Amino acid sequence: MQEVSVPAFAPPVLRGSLAEIPFDNAREAPSDAVLSRKDVEGAWWDVSAEEFAAEVLAVAKGLMAEGLRAGDRVAIMARTTYEWTLLDFAAWAAGLVTVPIYPTSSAFQARWILQDSGAVACAVETKEQGRLISQERRQLGDLAHLWQFDTGAIGHLKSLGKDIPDAAVAARRATLEPDSPATLIYTSGTTGRPKGCVLTHGNFFAEVDNAIELLHPVFKSVSKDPASTLLFLPLSHVFGRMVAIGCMRARVRLGHAPSIQTEDLLADLAGFRPTFLLAIPYVLEKVYNTGRATAEKMGRASSFDRAARIAQRYGKALEAAEHGTGPGPGLGLRAARALYDPLVYRRIRAALGGKVRYVICGGSPLGRRLASFYEGAGIGIFEGYGLTETTAAHTVTPPLKPRLGTVGWPLPGTSVRIADDGEVLLRGGQVFRGYWDTERAEPVPYLLDGDWFPTGDLGALDEDGYLTITGRKKDIIITSGGKNVTPAPWRTGSARTPWSASAWWSATTARTSRP
Template sequence: MSTPYSPSAAFEDLDGPRGPVLVEPETKRLDGAVREASVPPLARPVRHGSLADLPFDNADAAPASVVLSRRQPDGRWTDVTAERFAAEVQAVAKGLIAEGLVPGDRIAVMARTTYEWTLLDFAAWAAGLVTVPVYPTSSVYQTRWILQDSGAVAVVTETVAQAAALGPERPHLPDLRHVWVIEKGHVERLGELGAATVPDQEVAVRRGMLGPDTLATLIYTSGTTGRPKGCVLSHGNFFAEVDNAVELLYPVFRAETGEEPSVLLFLPMSHVFGRMVAVACVRARVRLGHAPSLKAEDLLPDLAAFRPTCLLTIPYMLEKVYNSARAKAEAGGRVAAFDRAAAVARRYGAALEARQAGTGSGPTRSLKTARTFYDPLVYRKIRAAMGGRVKYAICGGSPLGRRLAAFYAGAGIQVFEGYGLTETTGATTVTPPLKPRLGTVGWPLPGTRVRIAADGEILVSGDHVLRGYWDPQAGGVVPATRDGWLPTGDLGELDDEGYLTITGRKKEIMITAGGKSIAPAPLENWLRQHPLISQVMLVGDGRPYVSALITLDMDGVSHWRRMNGKHPVPAELLVDDPELRAVLQRALDEANKLVSRPESIRRFTVLPTDFTEMAGHLTPSMKLRREAVLRDFAAEVEGLYAQ
């Protein structure tokens, strides 16, 4: 059994039901600027046991509690109790043992976001194994590299096609002994095999061998700047992350007003963000569901049927929801009303923020009246598209921006924005409930210290920081921190109250021919919110000025053309369209108001194709692979500086 989930002593002096405790950061200054912020842990550290114990602890404490819901092929959802989930974990763990896997063996999982992913995670841990996620969109070369480097002895794929693609690579994978396929029922067969051949005591023995310092998973980074590295995360890393996150984000993980909390995962389980939230839900016994497809025609019915209270998302998706809602209103001749409603929501969200920060009295009576008026016309429809019960969203991956954060707050969806890396087991800063600061990524997660180095790089320290990087050539794990501080490669600033703002990526800094250092991310993120823009990448390193490569959001562009009495046409026919370029130029002019003249975008080109993961221009988590873009669009870049 693991250490039971328990808050820190900060809660012991409270009378009556336990309520939220908000511990403000302690800050340290250097030359007048805040250089370090830290928040003490809210949860007691776990001293024994592992993640493998969680399903069994839940079954002992609340056997009839619904901890997951499983999506059926016909779209219905079947509830899974704590007792049933523990039994399934036990059976599959015994099946893995029966197949000869021994403690410490690595087992890779290559699948979309499915129930089987979480089942395999906990079953592998119960068998003493180490899970290695592989994105289902990975190329054969990428998959082979991860399987080779990790020394995986088994891989579970979702589809027969994924397994077949590995066939020619088997001679290069001497450690790989097993390939199991989810859609062929192999996970169920593992459970049947284990039930028939392995005693329960064997799983208990293996669980007893694990502790907080035991390796839980190898997660390979998405590799925006080179070959992916395997991040070594322990069971203790996950406990430090999820226990403090559950304690801080109490609205997400605790029942309020009698409504049981629930989370629908649709982001990749191969990413640490999704894995962390899945573990947190199991830890807190919050009903968890998995949606395998991000396509609107698949995801919207899943949202409607599951009806989550919280979503795990990225800024790109919240931008798409907003832009799609506005486009629908425009098509129905109600765009003016939508824009008024959006303005009211933003003012309402900003007023809420001011009241919580103690700098304002909150929404005025007239603002409350306006919000009530627009709720059934606009806001309720947006919430309905997300299932109808959504109150919260956990958002990460890149900064959301103050404008959208205020809109969603005013529309009745509180966004907890966070910042983190694979190396920090997920979030390392997060928006504190009751005291958000829109446009920032919040305070340090309890138990975390954040420091700003002399060059602006963000450094992180805490029990959630990885043990090191996997390096089989060096004999295992290579330390990743310097004196306990992890250099993140990101640039940021801490304000007077310890809120962190991300300003860019260290390796992405451009230095123009005039010597001006420019972080491209802020302008790129701002422009990406435009309904006609899909992706933006700034260029200008060693050049006389900054330019932009722009790809089109074809749904938005097609809608814009229809609203102007024109038929939709392919992107390649629009790169020189004067009306489109005029709209984009106005967007750039607005963005340029945010920066100085040397940082402003002077020229841009519209590309005939979008940046995609398949083309190698984006990582699976939607980050730009800048070197690949520069290589593939070198002629377009040169054209921006030809005159």
């Protein structure tokens, strides 16, 4: 048996909840831009910390006016939008628990989550989603409220709560502690129906506070451009959710991009111009493949391929230098890279918005070939590993010490153990306590003795404590889009998309200033 631990970089949060973040931001830096919204003409407008806190308060009052009680579950079925994040924080301010549903879920999938969680309210984005949930309401005895974002649900809640005093919301917030449930995220296992992972406010604090400290250059401004990101990963996935909360915690300007269609996303990236991004491998594969296809149309495919090989060699040389096993890129390699930078690499970076210095990539492994290419193109790779049950990342490659092919060291404040049978066991403040029990309306303890979480993954630790994932104890499919697909559980129900649960993530650092 092997084991490695890393001390926490951030002190544990002993009181309060995520609901306090908007109000703390408004008190400490009221004029700071914490979010941006896109108008119908495509222009982005900043939302200050003070403005966002006021909206959170107004919507929380509306939720209370609707009769929702502390601890009630509220489902959200929508794409990645400003309203999603607003309702998330407003629900917490009202003492509620949020339950994400993928916007493309089938009626069968949505009904199961709503039934199992006992949700009393559901917010959807579109008429089609509203119709889908409405058709299931006869079988959803607990569901008393259904709101629709694109028909003015937020405005309705604000209006409804005008007579609720501020003190009533403050009293609800005061009931929450770090061990209070914040969200139920349903994830597929290797057998059976999806189970609700009960993640607490303390789980998220342990995750984001240590991630912010470890990846300080990502979340803190290190140039003339304040840190910002455009989120297009689903907020129904723990990875996107963790980063949204981390951005609010670090006061990083956050934008939302609901469409991941190539044309829409490229336009949003060009308009928002983030300093770092979150992406699944599919997006980075798409950028690479689009760049090569463009070069091929121009009769320059061979030139692109040479640039790719040079970038891969350059990336591997940088990695060797950072580990002390090589001298770094030689003069000839540096000259070749400099030649191709304006022809290829700069265009790759421009496709990601032009100002991107960092990318956090997750959902499935990026692959050594593509990772080396981005490293050489000015985007260094930090791979990591985590699950829904660990509030996203549990390991991450330490800054300046990437080791391609591994998933890094434990996140500060966590431990990794390899059991005698090779299974990866995880422990730390961001590890959940158990799965949701519908009848008891509380989590059922799931951890092993010593608070270890059995992941079901097989792995190994090297002599420096880097973790490598080698397989699964039971079959499961993880696509390049980050989807965790279990074929067996869904034979009885139709689905428009496979279920998703994070089983891998990687943090990618863009070092555009490197020689």
